[in-house]
Amino acid sequence: MSGSQQALEFGRPIAPSRLRLPPWRYRFQGSDTAWAIAFVIPYVAIFAAFVIYPIVFGLWMGSDLKLYDLLFSDPRYVTTLVNTLLFVAIGVNVKMVLAFLLSGFFMNRSWWTRTLLAIYLLPWALPGLTVFLSIHYMLVTEWGLLDSLWRAVTGEDGPLFLVSAPLAMAANIVSYIWKWMPFWTLIFLAARMAIPQDIYEAAEIDGASGYRRLVHVTFPLLANVYLICTLLSTVWTLGDFPTVYFVSSGAPARSTDVLATYGFHEAFDFGYPNLGVAAMMSALPLLIPLVILLMRRIRVTGVQL
Amino acid sequence: MSVTYGRTVATDPSFPPEAVPGTTQPTRSKKSRPHYRLRRHALEAAAMAFGVVLAVWSVLPIYNMWMIALSTHDGVFAGSLWPEQPTLEAFRVVVTEDFWYLARFWHQFGNSFYVGLSVMFLTLLIGSLASFTIGRMRIRHGWMLSNAALMTYVIPASFLAIPMYRIMQIYGLTNNLMSVVLALTTFATPYAIFIFSQYGKSIPMELDESARIDGANPFQIYLRIYLPLMAPALVAVGTYALLLAWNEYLYNFLLLSTPESMTVAVALAQFLNSDESPWNFMMATAIIYAMPPIILYYGFRRYMAAGLTMGGVKG
Numbered sequence: 001m002s003g004s005q006q007a008l009e010f011g012r013p014i015a016p017s018r019l020r021l022p023p024w025r026y027r028f029q030g031s032d033t034a035w036a037i038a039f040v041i042p043y044v045a046i047f048a049a050f051v052i053y054p055i056v057f058g059l060w061m062g063s064d065l066k067l068y069d070l071l072f073s074d075p076r077y078v079t080t081l082v083n084t085l086l087f088v089a090i091g092v093n094v095k096m097v098l099a100f101l102l103s104g105f106f107m108n109r110s111w112w113t114r115t116l117l118a119i120y121l122l123p124w125a126l127p128g129l130t131v132f133l134s135i136h137y138m139l140v141t142e143w144g145l146l147d148s149l150w151r152a153v154t155g156e157d158g159p160l161f162l163v164s165a166p167l168a169m170a171a172n173i174v175s176y177i178w179k180w181m182p183f184w185t186l187i188f189l190a191a192r193m194a195i196p197q198d199i200y201e202a203a204e205i206d207g208a209s210g211y212r213r214l215v216h217v218t219f220p221l222l223a224n225v226y227l228i229c230t231l232l233s234t235v236w237t238l239g240d241f242p243t244v245y246f247v248s249s250g251a252p253a254r255s256t257d258v259l260a261t262y263g264f265h266e267a268f269d270f271g272y273p274n275l276g277v278a279a280m281m282s283a284l285p286l287l288i289p290l291v292i293l294l295m296r297r298i299r300v301t302g303v304q305l
Numbered sequence: 306m307s308v309t310y311g312r313t314v315a316t317d318p319s320f321p322p323e324a325v326p327g328t329t330q331p332t333r334s335k336k337s338r339p340h341y342r343l344r345r346h347a348l349e350a351a352a353m354a355f356g357v358v359l360a361v362w363s364v365l366p367i368y369n370m371w372m373i374a375l376s377t378h379d380g381v382f383a384g385s386l387w388p389e390q391p392t393l394e395a396f397r398v399v400v401t402e403d404f405w406y407l408a409r410f411w412h413q414f415g416n417s418f419y420v421g422l423s424v425m426f427l428t429l430l431i432g433s434l435a436s437f438t439i440g441r442m443r444i445r446h447g448w449m450l451s452n453a454a455l456m457t458y459v460i461p462a463s464f465l466a467i468p469m470y471r472i473m474q475i476y477g478l479t480n481n482l483m484s485v486v487l488a489l490t491t492f493a494t495p496y497a498i499f500i501f502s503q504y505g506k507s508i509p510m511e512l513d514e515s516a517r518i519d520g521a522n523p524f525q526i527y528l529r530i531y532l533p534l535m536a537p538a539l540v541a542v543g544t545y546a547l548l549l550a551w552n553e554y555l556y557n558f559l560l561l562s563t564p565e566s567m568t569v570a571v572a573l574a575q576f577l578n579s580d581e582s583p584w585n586f587m588m589a590t591a592i593i594y595a596m597p598p599i600i601l602y603y604g605f606r607r608y609m610a611a612g613l614t615m616g617g618v619k620g
Binding site: 134 | 352353355356359360362363364365366367368369370372373381385386430431432434435437438439442444450452453454455456457459460461462463464465466467468469470471472476487488490491494498522523524527551552554555559570573574577584587588591592594595598599602603606
């Protein structure tokens, strides 16, 4: 086959009759196939060795049904489930709503909001480990910064955060929101910037006030982004490890664990790796529908834009 | 919200409305009536007050880090809002490795860099090759690869941690930096494929075709045409991968346990086991550890934002 014919075979063909063929009908020559295979082999290998194999291995580790009897008879596991649901439901939704509102605030690009944005992004820019350790030490003793502030304002000793389970759980959720809100604000900010300005102009000519523009223009246009972001964040938060591991460390007495830290402790502190895997697999009924929904939504919207 | 848009509406009842909210138009503001101007100033003041609250909220734990790092060992328990005698002693101890937890600090710092740079390099290489084949060569089952990447992107990494730990033992890679590099590359590559595929659509196919006519093979097209034109996406994804590897804790902790193989993240969390509570050393270490990502974030912010808009979660 000559060089020009090869060019037709590779990539998008120029001849109009060929344009109608769907992409998978293009065939390359032998050497091109070899190149293509060589190019994808690294990714396929990594995917097989470090995604498929661990998943299969994990399913095998957690396949014994007795593990689940053991799991549900553990009162700490039930607490953990409740904590995880609270952590995800409150953490994700409050964070997303605040991030959405703040992205509107940062749309106003004056000199001081630009500076503020740079400061506001700090929690996201810092490694989670360092800030969560810092927050841990703000809470852990009566000499922590929060208690010092409390004393400076009220003159009395502040609460001991990591002694009460509700307070410790609240601290986890607030720390989580603190760390991740800037990231989602940036995403929403980018999405808002992408809305064409003439839509707002048209709305203004029609007499829409600021509030109505928010409800009738911004909300409908960002609804899809908001939904995808919320789903994605839900899945990630379900497996969030460092927040709880460092901020409350499960204190008091392992009553603020979430699934990720519970599984971790079962596997590596108490030496029951299969039980740890089972604990994480108990999230699958929630995780699998979310993952499927997410994969479909991202694909569909990916084609739209 | 009313802060953002209310201002334009309040000051701007005339037609046509201005194009960008926030741009000042002196001719109009002169015309606007006094109480409109008053209301605008009040809104601006309220927004600024809110901004101060937001800044304090964002900075508080970071302030706490500095406060502890600048304290003396006893000063940590003083319960004051700023150390009475701020000292750089803790930083000196960290830099000169003068504490037994920190005996191998610079070696571990080097390990962190090694892991970060390796993950970056491998992610860029594997991700760009895969998305070149899917997007430009259009292999038959490319969609399967995209879906595999998407699935990996969506699954929380911590759920794979326990089996991954076992598998690394099977592969014989425990306490080997390569184990962390490979695991984190696996989690960074899907995002790379995502971004590269999105960005690659903006590069005209005609370039590939004309190179083909000139007799280039796929590898030459990849190297000479695809990669140079993908430079912004490469920078965005490279920064992402480097930061992901640098900041990651769980896999570092599980797979690396000897002082020789540890990264800074693991060494830092080790302080939690100590009875002496040298918090000032710990926070000084944390601040030094946080410096590279901070520099990267603010140095490459344009690219970070570009990465987010280009692929990420573009709806």
